[in-house]
Amino acid sequence: MDYAVLDPDEFERAIAELCVRDGCTDVEVVGGAGDLGADVLAVAPSGHRLVVQCKRYGEGNRVGSQDLQRFGGTCFTVHEADIAVLVTTADFTAPALEYAEQCGIVCMDAEALTAWHLGTGPSPWETSYEA
Numbered sequence: 001m002d003y004a005v006l007d008p009d010e011f012e013r014a015i016a017e018l019c020v021r022d023g024c025t026d027v028e029v030v031g032g033a034g035d036l037g038a039d040v041l042a043v044a045p046s047g048h049r050l051v052v053q054c055k056r057y058g059e060g061n062r063v064g065s066q067d068l069q070r071f072g073g074t075c076f077t078v079h080e081a082d083i084a085v086l087v088t089t090a091d092f093t094a095p096a097l098e099y100a101e102q103c104g105i106v107c108m109d110a111e112a113l114t115a116w117h118l119g120t121g122p123s124p125w126e127t128s129y130e131a
Contacts, residue, residue: 001117004058004089004110011056012039015087018116022123024050037074044125048082051075052124057090063107065095072103085124087113 003011012031019027023045031039031054040052053071055063068086075084086100087108100107106124108116115121 003113003117004056006056008054008056011089012054015052015054016040016042018123019050019052022116024125036078037071038079041079044083046125048125049080050083050085050125051079051081052085052087055086055088055090057088059090061090063088063090063092063096065093065099068092068096068099068103068105068107072099072105075105076103083125087124089113 001014003014006014012029016027016029019040019042024042027040027042029039030041037053038051039054042050044050055067057063063086071084071086075081083106084104085106085108089110091109092107097107106127108124112121116123
């Protein structure tokens with residue numbers, strides 16, 4: 001599947017479907033205006049609360065540290081995430097990855113997303129700092 005051709009709502013639903021496929025429960029797509037950074041909420045198979053932000057970016061666009069900082073400001077405090085994930089169809093800047101590591105946010109780029117989709121790579125909660 002080419003996630004980059006999906007519109008933002010379809011992309012969020014596709015990520016939610018991957019969560020369901022891989023054993024998450026209580027999966028809910030909550031993205032849209034006023035979502036405070038959460039696009040998908042779920043309970044991971046481990047029982048941890050999963051909060052996912054989806055960034056469907058075109059080729060050449062990268063998720064920057066400001067995106068991570070906005071998500072980091074709400075994922076743990078507002079949404080009470082045990083595991084916070086930002087998944088994108090693109091890549092991350094180095095400062096974004098540094099911020100995510102400091103805050104314990106799992107970053108899933110296009111390559112990792114493809115591996116998750118194909119079952120050749122881990123789901124984001126399997127790579128999290130909490131798992």
